[in-house]
Amino acid sequence: MRITNASDFRAWIKQIETNTSLTPSEIARASGLAESTLTRYMHPDYPRIPQRRTIKKIAGRFGGVMLDRSGVEEDSIAFERRLQAEAETLGLDPDAIARQAIENAIKEKRFSEWMDANREVFEAKARDVDEHGLWCDRYRLF
Amino acid sequence: MERHALYRLKDNPDLEVILLSYPGVERSKVVIVAPLAQPGTFPSAPILNPTLDTPVGPRDLATERLAAIHVRELGTTLGAYDDKQFLISRALSRLFDGN
Numbered sequence: 001m002r003i004t005n006a007s008d009f010r011a012w013i014k015q016i017e018t019n020t021s022l023t024p025s026e027i028a029r030a031s032g033l034a035e036s037t038l039t040r041y042m043h044p045d046y047p048r049i050p051q052r053r054t055i056k057k058i059a060g061r062f063g064g065v066m067l068d069r070s071g072v073e074e075d076s077i078a079f080e081r082r083l084q085a086e087a088e089t090l091g092l093d094p095d096a097i098a099r100q101a102i103e104n105a106i107k108e109k110r111f112s113e114w115m116d117a118n119r120e121v122f123e124a125k126a127r128d129v130d131e132h133g134l135w136c137d138r139y140r141l142f
Numbered sequence: 143m144e145r146h147a148l149y150r151l152k153d154n155p156d157l158e159v160i161l162l163s164y165p166g167v168e169r170s171k172v173v174i175v176a177p178l179a180q181p182g183t184f185p186s187a188p189i190l191n192p193t194l195d196t197p198v199g200p201r202d203l204a205t206e207r208l209a210a211i212h213v214r215e216l217g218t219t220l221g222a223y224d225d226k227q228f229l230i231s232r233a234l235s236r237l238f239d240g241n
Contacts, residue, residue, distance in 0.1 A: 111240040114189070124185035125206070135157060135177050136209035 009049040034096035144222040152217035176208035192229035197221030205233040
């Protein structure tokens with residue numbers, strides 16, 4: 001199978017799923033990748049494919065693919081070569097770690113913005129509790 | 143107990159609560175519930191405090207005020223909320239995970 005775009009990649013993984021009865025998380029784990037590696041790529045609207053080395057790891061375990069890079073938009077996060085090598089020696093997946101860190105930062109930023117946007121609501125909530133207490137004070141078990 | 147069932151509390155019938163713990167957990171004699179409020183009577187934040195279209199009319203979910211109470215505190219049932227839009231899950235996700 002030749003991968004030229006994100007749909008091809010998903011079709012390949014689905015083919016592996018069919019052949020092996022494994023889930024995308026299990027396919028990732030069996031390939032030596034973090035379990036969450038494939039999650040985003042399996043979403044039908046996600047436009048990119050994983051980096052070449054990620055595909056190579058899956059192909060190394062399950063086979064059945066050729067990567068044609070022309071016109072393919074790969075996800076890539078550049079790392080210092082020494083860091084990359086050391087991480088891989090330790091069995092770590094730097095792409096997955098970086099993605100997780102970015103996702104966490106985005107989440108924290110979004111939450112912080114949401115709190116800021118609702119500052120007055122939370123102040124009103126606090127006043128309400130100060131004035132009336134909690135409904136569950138006489139019931140609560142923890 | 144039905145999922146997302148609504149109740150009035152036995153000793154405080156003015157207070158409506160919604161069952162958040164999954165049906166069956168009440169066998170432990172404890173349920174997790176969150177109070178409901180008439181829209182406009184409770185300071186509501188988007189996502190955290192969705193307005194639910196319940197069998198007794200629209201109610202704001204006071205998610206951050208949920209509590210574990212003894213199952214015997216539950217009084218009359220008012221039906222159940224059908225969470226087709228997953229508003230409760232999203233509110234709990236915002237409360238516990240910040241999502």
